[in-house]
Amino acid sequence: xxxxxxxxxxxxxxxxxxxxxxxxxxxxxxxxxxxxxxxxxxxxxxxxxxxxxxxxxxxxxxxxxxxxxxxxxxxxxxxxxxxxxxxxxxxxxxxxxxxxxxxxxxxxxxxxxxxxxxxxxxxxxxxxxxxxxxxxxxxxxxxxxxxxxxxxxxxxxxxxxxxxxxxxxxxxxxxxxxxxxxxxxxxxxxxxxxxxxxxxxxxxxxxxxxxxxxxxxxxxxxxxxxxxxxxxxxxxxxxxxxxxxxxx
Amino acid sequence: xxxxxxxxxxxxxxxxxxxxxxxxxxxxxxxxxxxxxxxxxxxxxxxxxxxxxxxxxxxxxxxxxxxxxxxxxxxxxxxxxxxxxxxxxxxxxxxxxxxxxxxxxxxxxxxxxxxxxxxxxxxxxxxxxxxxxxxxxxxxxxxxxxxxxxxxxxxxxxxxxxxxxxxxxxxxxxxxxxxxxxxxxxxxxxxxxxxxxxxxxxxxxxxxxxxxxxxxxxxxxxxxxxxxxxxxxxxxxxxxxxxxxxxxxxxxxxxxxxxxxxxxxxxxxxxxxxxxxxxxxxxxxxxxxxxxxxxxxxxxxxxxxxxxxxxxxxxxxxxxx
Numbered sequence: 001x002x003x004x005x006x007x008x009x010x011x012x013x014x015x016x017x018x019x020x021x022x023x024x025x026x027x028x029x030x031x032x033x034x035x036x037x038x039x040x041x042x043x044x045x046x047x048x049x050x051x052x053x054x055x056x057x058x059x060x061x062x063x064x065x066x067x068x069x070x071x072x073x074x075x076x077x078x079x080x081x082x083x084x085x086x087x088x089x090x091x092x093x094x095x096x097x098x099x100x101x102x103x104x105x106x107x108x109x110x111x112x113x114x115x116x117x118x119x120x121x122x123x124x125x126x127x128x129x130x131x132x133x134x135x136x137x138x139x140x141x142x143x144x145x146x147x148x149x150x151x152x153x154x155x156x157x158x159x160x161x162x163x164x165x166x167x168x169x170x171x172x173x174x175x176x177x178x179x180x181x182x183x184x185x186x187x188x189x190x191x192x193x194x195x196x197x198x199x200x201x202x203x204x205x206x207x208x209x210x211x212x213x214x215x216x217x218x219x220x221x222x223x224x225x226x227x228x229x230x231x232x233x234x235x236x237x238x239x240x241x242x243x244x245x246x247x248x
Numbered sequence: 249x250x251x252x253x254x255x256x257x258x259x260x261x262x263x264x265x266x267x268x269x270x271x272x273x274x275x276x277x278x279x280x281x282x283x284x285x286x287x288x289x290x291x292x293x294x295x296x297x298x299x300x301x302x303x304x305x306x307x308x309x310x311x312x313x314x315x316x317x318x319x320x321x322x323x324x325x326x327x328x329x330x331x332x333x334x335x336x337x338x339x340x341x342x343x344x345x346x347x348x349x350x351x352x353x354x355x356x357x358x359x360x361x362x363x364x365x366x367x368x369x370x371x372x373x374x375x376x377x378x379x380x381x382x383x384x385x386x387x388x389x390x391x392x393x394x395x396x397x398x399x400x401x402x403x404x405x406x407x408x409x410x411x412x413x414x415x416x417x418x419x420x421x422x423x424x425x426x427x428x429x430x431x432x433x434x435x436x437x438x439x440x441x442x443x444x445x446x447x448x449x450x451x452x453x454x455x456x457x458x459x460x461x462x463x464x465x466x467x468x469x470x471x472x473x474x475x476x477x478x479x480x481x482x483x484x485x486x487x488x489x490x491x492x493x494x495x496x497x498x499x500x501x502x503x504x505x506x507x508x509x510x511x512x513x514x515x516x517x518x519x520x521x522x523x524x525x526x527x528x529x530x531x532x533x534x535x536x537x538x539x540x541x542x543x544x545x546x547x548x549x550x551x552x553x554x555x556x557x558x559x560x561x562x563x564x565x566x567x568x569x
Contacts, residue, residue, distance in 0.1 A: 064457060066453060066456065066457065085456045085457055086456055086459050086460070086461050086462075089456070089457060089458060089459035090459050094457070094458075095457045097453065097454060097457060101451050101453065101454030101457065102450075102454070103446060103447055103450030103451065103454070104450065105450070106446055106450065110443060110446070113443065114443055114444075114446075114447050114455075114458060114460070115458060117440075117443075117444065117447070117458055117459060117460050118458075118459045162458070166458060166459065
């Protein structure tokens with residue numbers, strides 16, 4: 001605890017877009033998240049790091065209201081309904097889930113369209129689609145192709161593109177680098193950085209710390225369902241540094 | 249996540265023509281029955297009625313990837329309401345049919361609301377119970393359904409003074425209904441609603457995270473499916489003129505599942521192709537006498553080995569038509 005307090009970095013400059021208070025989650029009788037307090041600033045890119053099974057995915061799912069959870073989550077000051085992911089999505093919080101959650105047999109174009117399912121404004125739809133295809137030109141070449149037949153990197157681009165079609169105010173990303181070649185991962189993270197500089201707030205869950213540290217404004221370390229440290233990425237110079245926090 | 253090996257064919261014209269093949273096959277079979285008449289006409293008429301039912305089943309099981317072993321319950325509700333209202337109360341067939349469909353959809357809404365919270369095998373068991381309970385009611389509620397005796401003297405379908413009594417007339421009427429149902433299914437598939445169902449079929453969780461109201465769309469698909477089932481049930485009693493509990497029993501569940509999978513689950517043409525093939529196959533093997541069922545079973549197995557996604561999927565890119 002003392003470590004976490006000592007390491008409190010420059011958080012708090014931007015007004016919060018999302019705050020979670022005593023957020024807990026469980027699968028059946030197994031508690032995967034214990035009273036997590038979390039704060040995401042407007043326009044911030046916050047990385048959540050932690051080893052396998054730390055509860056990183058669960059944290060994102062709990063924010064979305066996808067898994068049974070307790071505690072409070074506020075979005076721009078307003079309490080979010082719990083256990084109603086559709087309502088959370090309607091506020092502009094969009095999750096790119098673990099494993100991407102693409103509709104594999106459907107075309108790239110149909111997947112993008114489903115991202116903007118709630119949008120009825122055709123002009124805005126066309127604008128967002130154009131934007132996504134500019135960000136990921138490779139998707140443009142594959143619009144008619146089945147999503148499941150593309151490479152892992154292309155699928156991750158589609159997952160991200162589909163999320164952007166929803167017009168997110170806060171993007172939750174669950175291990176976008178999983179199973180991807182380093183070069184492709186770099187490309188995707190670069191795009192995330194670009195989106196963030198344009199003002200999009202992002203929560204990035206990662207197991208590969210170095211990638212996330214390059215981009216993040218702030219880092220939470222999660223271990224065994226608890227936040228064990230909140231760090232400034234600049235303060236972490238080596239892997240050992242990070243490991244120390246896990247075992248503290 | 250499942251991966252799909254096939255890719256959209258760039259040659260749209262060719263795939264468009266190939267996509268017509270299932271429909272040409274169906275038109276050929278119906279045309280043949282129309283010319284020959286008699287027994288062939290009867291077999292094809294039943295097949296077309298099944299096609300209506302399976303088209304509805306496909307909305308729920310193919311488009312939305314849910315399971316229901318209980319759609320026969322809604323066919324029974326549609327069929328029995330049509331039978332009782334026309335034969336016992338002297339209603340004309342059309343309003344009886346419409347009321348039957350409305351009642352089936354209402355019942356589907358009442359039972360679907362709690363049942364659709366179940367998933368996978370549990371949903372299968374829950375819906376199976378709906379079918380079994382309805383069957384018991386048709387057997388036991390003798391004052392209305394006349395139990396195993398069944399209800400006879402049900403008038404043929406017709407509007408006002410026009411009654412469809414001839415084999416060929418019924419074939420034409422049923423063909424029109426099936427065409428309308430297939431058209432509706434094709435329109436649904438391409439609609440916003442249809443895309444939402446595809447999303448639900450792909451991943452309920454991903455769909456939810458995109459703000460798609462999964463529970464609502466599942467229920468809607470279930471209601472539509474029940475409506476098609478009731479329409480089929482009502483058509484059946486007016487074509488045959490008789491109804492008994494066995495008509496809508498477990499046999500119907502098994503036959504219609506076979507039709508759906510043989511024809512091609514999730515395709516538009518599949519239900520019709522499956523209904524025709526599964527209805528005609530046993531007739532084709534009549535010459536085998538004692539070995540008829542064996543030959544029928546063998547052909548079904550071969551079909552599902554070489555066309556695991558159904559016959560209609562052979563003619564369409566990405567398994568859709």
